[in-house]
Amino acid sequence: MSFVESVLAQVPEPLRSVLVKHRELLKFAIVGGTTFLIDNGLWFFLKLTVLDAKPITAKAISVIIATIVSYVLNREWSFRTRGGRDRHHEAALFFLISAGGLLINLIPPYLSRYVFHLQVPFVDRWVQEVADFLSGSVIGMLLAMFFRFWGFRRWVFPKANARPRIVPDPE
Template structure:
């Protein structure tokens, strides 16, 4: 039994049926949660150390690294039965769309910092960090996630049965 099946077995009906029906979305969300921790861990590490005066640059770097991890996990797990493109074309589209996601992700923290002036010395350090987290790690990431899921299914992995699932495949 796979990890996903083990978790789903613990979920009560009718929610289990909904999650099974939307298994691809569930997997995409799990990958997103994993890359959320990678992104935020790197972002705060960078912006609180070597890039303390460049928080948007730190966020861009952390999002790019998380995006590379996301490609591998989404291709090999979330969308593993999808495809329809040559691998180099698929990867190019994935990273192009992810670049759009990076831009979408950076808009809320940019607005927070430089339009709303939610940064030191205009606000306390704790308020700046809270505003950065909410704008970059909640709002920005959610907007980018919705865009990416739609765009990946539409353009990167358009054919739902391009790579048939093997009976021995684990979820």
Template sequence: MSIVESVLAQVPEPLRSLLIRHRELLKFAIVGGTTFVIDNGIWFFLKLTILESKPITAKAIAVIIATIVSYILNREWSFRTRGGRERHHEAALFFLISGGGVAINLVPPYVSRYVLDLEVPYVDRWVQELADFVSGSLIGMLLAMFFRFWGFRRWVFPQENARPRIVRDDPGDEER
């Protein structure tokens, strides 16, 4: 039994049926949560240290690193049975759509900082950091997430059951 199946077994009905029906979206959200932590950890580290005067550059670097991790996790877990494209074509489309996600993700913090002037010296440091978090890590990331999920299913991993599902009940088990 996989980790997801173990967790789903603990969830009461009718929520369990809903989650099973949307298992791919659930896995995509878990990958998103993981890359959310990676993205924000790197972003805050960079913008509070070596890129203090360049928060948008720091965010772009963080999003790019999180996107690389996202490709690996989504390909091998969220969309592991989907495919239909050669690996290099799939990767190129993934990063192209992710690039659109990066652009979407950067719009809210850009507006927050440079249109609404929610930055020091116009506001307190606390307000600036809160505005950065809300605009870049919540609003921007959610908009980018919906765009990516749609794009990945539509163009990157278009065919269901294109790759065999591997069930690993026992380390010696083969594909089923």
């Protein structure tokens, strides 16, 4: 029994059916949670150390690194039975859709900092950091997540069951 099957066995039946039905979305969300931690950990590290004067650049770098991790995890796990394209074409489309997601992700923190002036010296450092987190890590990431899920299913991994599911040997 795989790890996912053992976890699903612990979930009550009405919810288990919903999770199985929306398995791709659930896996995509788990990958998103993982890359959320990578993105935010790296973003706050960069903007509080070497890129303290360039928070948008720090966010762009952290999103790019999280996107590379996301490609590997989504291709090999979330959408592992989907395909329909040559790998280089698939990767190019993945990173193109992700670039659109990056731009969407950067709009809220840009607005927060440079339009609403939620940055030092106009506000306290604590207010700035909370505004950065809410705008970049919550609002921007949620908007980008919906865009990416739609774009990945539509263009990057368009065909369901294009690659065979690998069923582990029960022995």
